[in-house]
Amino acid sequence: MHDELVDHLSRSTPLSRGEALRVIQDVLAYFDESTEDYVRRRHRELQTQGLVNTEIFERIGADLKYRAVAPPELTLRQLRRMVYG
Secondary structure (H helix, E strand, C coil), rough: HHHHHHHHHHHHCCCCCCHHHHHHHHHHHHHHHHHHHHHHHHHHHHCCCCCCCCHHHHHHHHHHCEEEEECCCCCHHHHHHHCCC
16 A cells, blocks of 8 residues: 555655655544544643633634645634534
């Protein structure tokens, strides 16, 4: 799976084939995360950095635009519901 990409990474970086494959799998797993899971994870991460919900939800809303497959624009209320139900 992804042999061409593995070959490219192992030729263009100091990564071995096994390391390149693990990097690719990690990246794909990261982008496989659902919007809801991403919002909940980022909320927890940003809370631990001391940010308050107003800042957190604004940042998450802005960040979602740059996901590999961006979801439709979500309101702050929709983001809050993903975290708090």
